[in-house]
Amino acid sequence: MKEKILTKAVDMFLNLGFKSVTMDDIAHEIGISKKTIYTEYSNKTALVEDCVMHKFCTMSDGIDDIVALGKNPIEELYEIKKYVLSHLKDEKTSPQYQLMKYYPKIYGNLKKLHFDKMQGCVLSNVERGVTQEIYRSNLNVEFVARIYFSGVNSIKDQSVFPLERFPVAYLMDTYLEYHLRGIVTPKGREILNGIINSNQQ
Template sequence: MKEKILEKATNLFLTLGFKSITMDDLAHELGISKKTIYTHFENKTKLVEECTQFLFQSIACGIDSIRESQKNPIEELYEIKKFVMIHLKDEKSSPQYQLQKYYPKIFKSIRQKQFAVMQSCVIENLERGLKQDIYRKNINVDFVSRIYFSGMTSIKDDDLFPIAKFPRALLMDDYLEYHLRGIITPKGRKILNEIINSNQS
């Protein structure tokens, strides 16, 4: 039952926002009593904390399996982006903003974990791209990995990039292309253009 509550709550939080969903809403959606939810989660804050952990673990595992498939580094980034977008439900409700505003401690903790995972993932991606001659030899790997994380988190800022003007899927595509165009070699550019053209067709 706990896993069922976690899955449903995570889905609702991502779709409608962490603040918007009440324990009553969740109980109603699951067709159970609030008391049943409270036997597994002492309060809403604990539920939000476990939901963010649950989502983080799901995404981290998915990213690991994409990395294990050893695609070329440019293709790998697009596969990860596609996978993350599916798991984050296209983020129509700006859940990150609500999490940061109403649950700042949880937000800070999950952001640190995201940085650790993304940093190692992007550094490994950059190093493979350098070996395969698709990323430029003179890039500063540590700087690029950090600026990539910074940009990825910034584009989720609804004040900077309002969803009405910047649909999340297009914004992610634009940011990924922006990131790659700054670091690719002519060989890498050929791969990137093929991916962009195949995504548009």
């Protein structure tokens, strides 16, 4: 039962927002009593935290699987972007903003986990790209990893990038290209242009 509650709650929170969805709503959607949810979760905060950590672990494992394929670093970033997009809803409710506003402690923990995961992933990606001579050899690898993380978070700010003008898929595509064009060598640029051209066909 716990897994059923978790699956439905994750879907509803991402679609409708953490604030908007009540325990009654989740119980109604599953067709159980609210009391049944409270036998598994002491309160809504506990459920939100479990949902957030479950989603993070799922995404993290999926990214690890992509990295294990051993693609070249540019292709790897495009595969990760495609994977992340397929798992995140084209949100209208900005669940991340609601999480930050109404559950700041959970948001803080998630942000730290997200930072640690992305740092490791991007540091490794940049180092391999430099070794393969598709990224410039004079890069400050840690700076590149941190600025990439910072940018990925910044483009989620809907006060700067309103959804009606900047859809999520467009933002992620454009930001990834912006990031890569700043660090590739001529050899890397050929790979990047090839991926972009094949995606547009």
